[in-house]
Amino acid sequence: MTPTRRWAGLAYVAPLVVFLAALFLVPLVELFRLSFSPVDTYNAALPGFTLNQYKRVFTEPYFYGSLLETLATALLVATLCVVLAYPAAYVLARRSAGAMRTLLFVIVISPLLTSVVVRTYGWVVLLSGNGVVNRLLVATGLRDQPARLLTSYPSVVIAVTHVLLPFAIIPLTTALGGLDHNLHRASQTLGAGPVRTFLRVTVPLSLPGVVTGALIVFALAMGIYITPLLVGGVTQPLAGIRVYDQVETVFNYPVAAALSFALLALTLLSTTLLAGAFRIWERRLHG
Amino acid sequence: MIELPEEGAGHVEIEGLVAGYEGARVLDLEGLSIRKGEFLSILGPSGCGKTTLLNCVAGFVQPTAGRIVIDGTDVTDRPPYRRGLGMVFQNYALFPHMTVAGNVAYGLRIRRLGRAERDERVREALRLVGLEGYADRRPRQLSGGQQQRVALARALAIRPAVLLLDEPLSNLDAKLRGEMRVELRAIQRRIGTTMVFVTHDQEEALALSDRVAVMNGGRIEQLGTPDEVYRRPATRFVAQFIGAANVLEGTVADGRLDADGILFDPGPLPLRPGDRAVVAIRPERIRLSTHDQGTDGQGVAGTVGYRAFAGDAWHVEVRLANGRTLTVQVADTGANSADPPGAGSAVVAHWDPADVIVLDTGAGGDTGAGG
Numbered sequence: 289m290t291p292t293r294r295w296a297g298l299a300y301v302a303p304l305v306v307f308l309a310a311l312f313l314v315p316l317v318e319l320f321r322l323s324f325s326p327v328d329t330y331n332a333a334l335p336g337f338t339l340n341q342y343k344r345v346f347t348e349p350y351f352y353g354s355l356l357e358t359l360a361t362a363l364l365v366a367t368l369c370v371v372l373a374y375p376a377a378y379v380l381a382r383r384s385a386g387a388m389r390t391l392l393f394v395i396v397i398s399p400l401l402t403s404v405v406v407r408t409y410g411w412v413v414l415l416s417g418n419g420v421v422n423r424l425l426v427a428t429g430l431r432d433q434p435a436r437l438l439t440s441y442p443s444v445v446i447a448v449t450h451v452l453l454p455f456a457i458i459p460l461t462t463a464l465g466g467l468d469h470n471l472h473r474a475s476q477t478l479g480a481g482p483v484r485t486f487l488r489v490t491v492p493l494s495l496p497g498v499v500t501g502a503l504i505v506f507a508l509a510m511g512i513y514i515t516p517l518l519v520g521g522v523t524q525p526l527a528g529i530r531v532y533d534q535v536e537t538v539f540n541y542p543v544a545a546a547l548s549f550a551l552l553a554l555t556l557l558s559t560t561l562l563a564g565a566f567r568i569w570e571r572r573l574h575g
Numbered sequence: 576m577i578e579l580p581e582e583g584a585g586h587v588e589i590e591g592l593v594a595g596y597e598g599a600r601v602l603d604l605e606g607l608s609i610r611k612g613e614f615l616s617i618l619g620p621s622g623c624g625k626t627t628l629l630n631c632v633a634g635f636v637q638p639t640a641g642r643i644v645i646d647g648t649d650v651t652d653r654p655p656y657r658r659g660l661g662m663v664f665q666n667y668a669l670f671p672h673m674t675v676a677g678n679v680a681y682g683l684r685i686r687r688l689g690r691a692e693r694d695e696r697v698r699e700a701l702r703l704v705g706l707e708g709y710a711d712r713r714p715r716q717l718s719g720g721q722q723q724r725v726a727l728a729r730a731l732a733i734r735p736a737v738l739l740l741d742e743p744l745s746n747l748d749a750k751l752r753g754e755m756r757v758e759l760r761a762i763q764r765r766i767g768t769t770m771v772f773v774t775h776d777q778e779e780a781l782a783l784s785d786r787v788a789v790m791n792g793g794r795i796e797q798l799g800t801p802d803e804v805y806r807r808p809a810t811r812f813v814a815q816f817i818g819a820a821n822v823l824e825g826t827v828a829d830g831r832l833d834a835d836g837i838l839f840d841p842g843p844l845p846l847r848p849g850d851r852a853v854v855a856i857r858p859e860r861i862r863l864s865t866h867d868q869g870t871d872g873q874g875v876a877g878t879v880g881y882r883a884f885a886g887d888a889w890h891v892e893v894r895l896a897n898g899r900t901l902t903v904q905v906a907d908t909g910a911n912s913a914d915p916p917g918a919g920s921a922v923v924a925h926w927d928p929a930d931v932i933v934l935d936t937g938a939g940g941d942t943g944a945g946g
Contacts, residue, residue, distance in 0.1 A: 470668035473635060474726075476655040477662040478682030478733060485656075488681075492672045 323545035331540040341546035351530060351547055355554055358527040361445065362509035368449045369456035369505045370498055377460035377497075378490075381467075397454045404451075408518040411447050412438065415519070444520035451515055452508055456501035463497020464490070499566045503559055510555040527551045586611035586769050587632070587737055592641035594627050595793070601627045603793045604641070609737070612767045614760070616780035619790035620816065625773045628790070629739050632771065634658050645736055661730030661768075665742040667722040669714035675701070675725050676710035682733035700728035703762060720751045727759070731768065740772045744779060756782055777817045781805060789813045811853060811934050820855040820932065821901050827852065837875045837895070853935040858904035860930040863891065863915055863922045874925030877901065879916050889915045893924050 323341055325333040345351040376396060383389040399407060414420050415437040422434035437443050467490065475485040513528030520526075522533060527547060534544035587609035595601035602624040609615050617625045630636040632643055634655035643651050650658050669678050679700050683693045701707050704724035714722055723743055730738055743759075744752045760783050763770050774780050780787050781801040788798045789812070797809040808814035811822050825834030827850045834854065863879075880900065881892040889905040901924055905915040916922050 468666065468668060470664045470666060471670060473633075473655070474662065474664065474668040474670075474729075475681070476635075477633060477658075477660055477739075478729070479656050479659075479685040480681075481654070481656050484685065489670060493670075 319545045320549060322542055323549050325542045327540060327542050331538060331543075333542050341543045342550070344543055345546045345550050351527075351543075351550075354525050354527045354530045354547075355550060357525045358510055358551065359554060359558065361448070361526060362506050364445060365448050365452060365509040366456075366502045366506040368445070369453050370460070370502050372449070373453060373456035373460050373501060374494075374498075377457050377464050380457070380461045381464035396457050399451050400454050404514050404518075407451065408447065408515055411443070411450075411519050415443050438519065439521040439523070441520065441524065444516040444524055444526075447515050447519040448509055448512055451512070452505045455504045455508060459500040459504065460494065460497040463494045463500070467493055495566075495570070499563070503563060506562070507555055507559050510551065510558075586613075586646065587771075588642075588644040589628075589632070590642045590644070592628070592631060592638050592643065594624075594631055594636055594638045600793050602631065602638070604628065604795060607788065607795060607798070609769060609771060610785075612769055613785040614763050614770045614772065614783060616772045616774060616784040616787045617790055618774055618777060618780040618787050618817075621775060623790040624793040625775075625790050626741060627793075629741055629771065629773045632737070633660060633662055633739055659733075659736050661733060661735030661738040663723070663726050663730050663738065663740045663743045665745050667714070667719075667726045667746075669722055669725055669729070671714055673714075674710065675706065675712050675714065675717070678714065678725055679729045679732050681729065686733065696732050700732040701725075703731065703766070704728045705758075719747050720755060723747065723755065724758075727762070731762075731766065735768065737769045737771060740770060742774055743772075745774070745776070752779075759783065781817070789816065791816070806932075808855065808932060808934065811855070814855040814932060814934060818857055818859075819902060820857050821861075822853060822855045822934070823899075824851065824853050826850070837897075837899075852933060855932040855934055856901075856926055856930060857932075858890075858902045859888070859906070861901060861903040861924050861926050863893070863903055863905060863924055865916055865920060865922055874923050875901075876921065876923050879918050879920045879922055882915060882917055891915050893922060 322333060324337050324339070326336045326338040326340060328334055345355075380389065380392055380396065383392065394401075402410075412419070416422070417434045417436070417438070419437070421437060422431075425431040426434060471489050471493070472485055475489045476482075480488065511528055513526065513532055516524050516526055517529050517532060520529075522529060528551070531544045531547050531551070534540045534547065587607075589604060589607040589609075591606065592602060592604040593600060617628060619625045627636055631638050634650070634653060638651065641651070642649055645658065645660075670681065673681065676697050679697045680693055683696055688696070697710070698707070701710060704727050706721060706724055706728065709717065709721065709725075714725065717725065723746075726743070740759075744755050747755060756779060772780070772783060781804075784801055786798060787801055787804050789796045789804055791812045797804050797813045799807075799809075804813060805817055808817065808820070814820040815822055823834035823837060825832045825837070827833070827848050829848070832852055832854065875895055877893040877895040879891055880894040881890075883890045884907075886907070888907055891903040891905060893901045893903055895901065903915075903924060
């Protein structure tokens, strides 16, 4: 390919580059600059440079606690998603193309097809004090009084897992669907039953899909805030909600920016570590 | 050590095996008896049911009727992992996340063999296929031929009662395929394991096997030694599938078989005037001459329609006066010999009466499916 041709190829991606630069990079740089601004007593940003906002983020438990809480929640959600997605992906990958598989696939990605408001309202209907779950609990005698489900941490985990489940199912389905069926047959002729074949052949060979799914879900769960906010309320100790709180009620944009970047750095660092650990492990295993 | 095939010792007995969906029988076998230590090929075109038959024996396809007995035990209802068979696949199906040794040891681990015995058996199996130095390699670091040898070692390490091979050489290039064929036969002779080899390649089946089962439409058309199925094909299908014979139909008149103007000496067959018969003649048994050089009374005149050089031989198509074509194969005997007549030449095709294969006789002239 001649250099001219190479540049000609770049022309095709230019609109996307311009789009991303204008709407993603510029605000990001602006936000980064803002995170070093001092504030006055009314939390309005002042000109100048200070590390004070980062100092607050890393010393005040209100902020760093939310980062740790977010990390723990994202890990929990990623684990739950992979565990729940695996059987679904297994069934999807094994079905031959047809109306049934299309239907299953639509069901699987339905959380992505519904708007966040509708979806969250669905959870409210289910989990509110007078909701379906509580009425069932009371009616069956499992509880005397309705439980406070809606603004609880478990409800946040459930709702976020629900939203992010497709991001685990899709890479897992691809990984499982790509497995050569003859490997299962070979394992069986060598004497391994279905369980052993699953554990020794299917699971190890689907690990790339597991890791991809887990990483996508993890990264998305680190930054998610609308669903936890609507289901769990503004008091949930998650970094995204704390950023929202700083912007919407405290009006401290610089500290919100600093917390945002701390969250971004933590997400990048942990995904890199997880992906790196997997690659090292995989290389040791696969040579 | 060589275990000689014992006559009549039914190592694998298949009885009345039917498989397929309602209305579409993929497989409909009366019976097949595989002897201990033999190399049996199942030969047929794609869709003839040969792979389904193998999958029934392996346990991957549940037959709708019939029995499969291995070493006196009915295994029809046993899952594949309780049949004690080995299997080699066309695409090797090696576990990519294990080393060569790990692949070969897989079945031995499941059998909970002690480490020392396991290592010894892995070494032995790799030695058998000539890959001793490759134990720590990964499958993807090996060539196709090496991968298939690992697959063979893996299947043999568990010392299976029967080794099933599903087109194992089809993914290899022609040269390697030839080498692997020789090697596979040598290994089989050495260890004496009963092998059932599925292929669509007639040359492969003839070269490798003790016996060949020719399948068509879910049935076995003929079961016999390679020279039996080649020299004495039982049906029109076998004659045409193996060696692509010219098949002609005719009626007996004046002590001769008249197939649309081509006259055959019926030989010792008890043919009466008016009987219909189907005969076959191999392309390589037909001789061509440009003049009528005395054709023993047999033979037919025609025009060369098409001539192609295939390296060791020429393929010539002769159009006869009655509109039929005969396929003729003329061996290329060297630089000093003349090429066969080119397209458009008038020729006479003739043959030795002994080379005419009578496939079917009777009033109907229909070919029956026999076993």
